[in-house]
Amino acid sequence: MEPDDLSPLSEITILPDGRVYAFGATRPVLEVLESLRGPEGNSDERLQRLMQTLRDQDLTREDRSK
């Protein structure tokens, strides 16, 4: 079954000072944000934490399927 979204958009807002906001964050949205690192490779701590959580879960699922 496919989701019956009536407002299926995620929103990314970038302020002039470079701050990035995401509403309706799906995994692909996070992956896009992760690719938008600052000039010194900086990435938001919360974003890093969320991506790490998802990757840890991927590993757990792979282990279970072995």
Place this chain on the structure above:
Amino acid sequence: MKSCWATESKLSQAREHYRACFLCEHRCAANRLSGERGPCKADAVARVYKHRIEVGEESELVPSHLFYLSGCDLRCVFCIAEANAFDPRRGQPLTPEFFHKAVAWGRSQGARTLEWVGGEPTIHLPAILEAMADCPDLPPVIWKSDFHFTEEALGLLDGAVDVYLADFKFGNDACARRLAGIKRYVEIVTRNLILASRQGDLIVRHLLMPGHFDCCFRPVVRWMRENLPTAKFSIRDGYLPRWQALHYDEVAMPLPPAVADEARALAGAAGLRLVV
């Protein structure tokens, strides 16, 4: 097979609120079956205007399958859900059949948890309990709420919800009255926070808003330190002016960059259990 919390007595008590609604602290007693409407404007049909897997919640909850229900008992001028929050006619009816298929889809997509969001899910509590009652393979359930519900509503949730995700938006009644249109905010929300902490896991969220550090954030931190020092506390710093916020000077702008760091430092110094 019905979940153990889903007794006919509980489901029946919940349905009674459609005849005389006391689900939120407006206590309007509207007969939603006969066409009466309270401040939330909802009838006796819960409607889902969006559902999908999201990963933007607190990291311990994701990936979560979010069910967005239209309609709300508050009127926050800065609401990110905008018109969907305030028009309970939006979306498709929440029926057990629709819900069970949607949950199976969410599970197949890797959802670890299921989260009810709004609007405000509490105004649709009878339909939600009915949908969950005999749902197979239901993941842990998160109740994301403004916490403006009654004690009766919270009692109905006991056993059906694993995690209460509370929006503690305001630190005083004047800001709540002005920006959300409700009275007795602090008394109601803090009562419910204490009660919810006794019947499930609790995460207390606070959305930082520009111009509300001293009047709202500081009192929230103080209250948490004095009353729920071991509860999880989540500081949300993604405020952007939405809906009608442009008409209210101090919240008509994004959060200044330094505020989030200052807030985390203050909450940390108060010994709160911060989660991200």
